[in-house]
Amino acid sequence: MSDRRSFLATSVLASAAALLATRTATPLHAANSSDDGDLIGHGDFRYRVHKNWAQINPFRVHLDNCHEMVQDSKGRLVMIGDDPRNNIIVFDKSGKVLDSWGTYWPGGHGLTLANEGGDDVLFVSESGWARSLDDGVTMVRQNGYVAKMTMDGKMIFTIGHPMTIGEYEPEMGFQPTETAIAPNGDIYVADGYGSDYILRYDQHGRFIQKFGGRNNEDKNYNLANAHGIAVDTRDPADPKLIVTSRGQKAFKYFTLDGKWLKTVKLANLQICRPVIHGEYVHAGVCWSHQFGAVDVPKPWLYQSGFTMVMDKNDRVVSCPGGEQPVYKDDVLQPVQQDAERTFYHGHDVCIDDDENVYVCQWNGERTPPVKLERV
Template sequence: MRLRFLFLLLPSLALAHPDHGAEPGKDVHEAVLTGSGAWTYEAVPHWGELPEGKNIGPTHGGVVIDPRTGLIYVSTDAPHGILVYKPDGKLEKSIAPECQGFHAMAVKEERGKTYIYGAQLSGPKPLRVCKIDTNGKIVLEISQATAGDVQGGWNGLTAVTVAPDGDIFCSMGYGEQFIHKFDAKGKHLKTFGGKGNGDGQTSCSHGMAVDTRFGKPRLLVCDRENRRLVHFDLDGNWIGVHATGLRRPCTVSILGDVCAVAELEARVTILDKEGNPVSFLGDNPDKGQWAQYPVPLDQIKLGLFTAPHGLSFDKDGNLYVQDWNASGRVTKLQKVKKP
């Protein structure tokens, strides 16, 4: 564990940071390399920008990919709700304005259709979990009214994910750190976790995903302020620590045997199945920009991050990363194909 922590602190000499003679964020038309080895990426210039220089709106949310169509769904805190992009960065549509403020999202195919699960922290109807179709229609809602008097209260909702059998998990990462489990129809089944830094506890259970890399599915939780990833089984029993020494992990996305971690302190890290880092992406050398919400877009260099908050792999290993940002920022990292 100590070796893993030391490795995370080492400077990543393999990163190719942008330096094209242009001002940060301005007039950059060439892709910028970041990462190393098999996990080398190009940051795509101007991906996802809206016409006429409009901002996409504050981003304090997540990114998911529709496995059936390849469309990218980006949640925002703006009145338009969720933006839907084609892989080339062109805006397809916006959906679900009533779901403005999805802090996290998960995606699942069910009976040949794709559904998005969102944890709504803010917006017109905060503190609810919504299941919506890809046109934004709400088909299930879990709120304090439907959940009942759950342990630790119903506040500070930060994360949601869904198990293969349809069970739904949501986390009160800005509240008392409890994780609530519901069945596919929204019936409360159990509560587990709680605040702390010991086994079975978290300090800001900020994000989570169902992890199927170890046979029987597990819950992989971003224990942000303890700077680690932890595993529970789907009955809420503690399994153990998966990775430590991270820079305030917010969200994870799993592809094959690896997972990508959005770290609020200005970096994305790729971890192998054992929780060891294999590549660092977008590591920002300017610590003054780390975990900063109001950084103007024209002061952020392509290929670097300020506050990664949401991210998702697509089926080809490309990554879409959302910074926590007042104006709104999403970056496509396109995986470099090795000859």
């Protein structure tokens, strides 16, 4: 058996052990205590919570962390998780599971959909994080890659470590967390868990450029946990990139050829990828607490997440699952999780064609995506 096949097989057994451990563990705090039907959100962005939307048989379809979700051209909701027994789960809008596949990505993280000549394709980011083979709980780091896939799971091509094309030194990690596809087909890869560069390739996977990283003379280009990226076409004549710099609690805007435009600071919100819908940017908020302010052994596991909505003027207008956002002197003030603790960690949002939002959660105690019905 090859090393990779052996790793994946062992990961399956490790995931099963972790499942038992998770079910018997005491939660860090009593998140997800709100009931189905509760209303959350603010202003024009208010939603009814449906935590039991997904109809999943846990003996047939396997969940660990729910990382991201997209809606395809047929109206199906396609989710990626990091349980390598079935990384991809496909739902209809009623929550019924239509399909599940994928045994390739123990660190399955990013999921981007593009349409090529009328056909949907998926770009999957394998982040390189996987469970330890020893205890099935400890996370270990390895290099990742990006895979371009058909909707039924056939590999088209992969993008591997930039060291192989002379763009990274051998000691530099490559752990991609997200991709974005430009109107001309160019592929932007956010190396958010690796070396914090944004790498640009053409539609065939040929390298064009990189920018970002951590040690630029112009600090506007520095990224800290470049967790997400999106192509912003709200102004079709002037498309831009929005890049998450989660460690800086900010979105950074760049031109499509990598020139910094502006930084939008988001107070205490450690946001995930930007999801553009209409005139607004939505995102999951993974954490809202300061890591040093909680008395727990692993503060990154403390569950303080929710979601946010930002308008075209870069102003946060709603925080479903969190407190109402407040500005003083045009500066966003810290926003905390709501008293009901609707979510654990907001990792991604998907907005369907009925304006409903589906929230994927990391460290969500193996819960499926939560549906927020727009009201």
